[in-house]
Amino acid sequence: RPFVSTDWGKxxxxxxxxxxxxxxxxxxxxxxxxxxxxxxxxxxxxxxxYYRKNSVIPIDTSKLSKIAEIMREEAHRFAIGYYxxxxxxxxxxxxxxx
Numbered sequence: 001r002p003f004v005s006t007d008w009g010k011x012x013x014x015x016x017x018x019x020x021x022x023x024x025x026x027x028x029x030x031x032x033x034x035x036x037x038x039x040x041x042x043x044x045x046x047x048x049x050y051y052r053k054n055s056v057i058p059i060d061t062s063k064l065s066k067i068a069e070i071m072r073e074e075a076h077r078f079a080i081g082y083y084x085x086x087x088x089x090x091x092x093x094x095x096x097x098x
Contacts, residue, residue, distance in 0.1 A: 015068075017075040023050050038068045 011033060016022055019039035026035055037050040049068060 015071060017072050019048075020050055038072050 014026065014030065014033055014035045016026060016035065016037045017039075018037050020037070023035060023037035039048050039050065049064075
């Protein structure tokens with residue numbers, strides 16, 4: 001949504017929750033804005049940051065790792081909450097029609 005409003009200007013960096021596929025998809029849309037994608041590593045015990053096409057920044061116990069993990073968890077919390085709201089509204093809407 002921020003890209004729709006010209007008042008906000010362009011972001012300096014886009015941070016997305018996803019791996020290489022998500023990164024490649026958004027790189028095609030906004031090739032001039034730097035993008036970092038965060039994903040759980042293959043062992044699911046660490047976080048990997050992806051940038052550009054095939055570059056990986058493995059991070060384990062740094063402050064950046066913790067920030068990336070918090071951002072990923074917040075994105076998941078928001079998405080789950082949004083899904084539940086939509087689902088609840090659909091259930092209420094169906095019940096109200098009967």
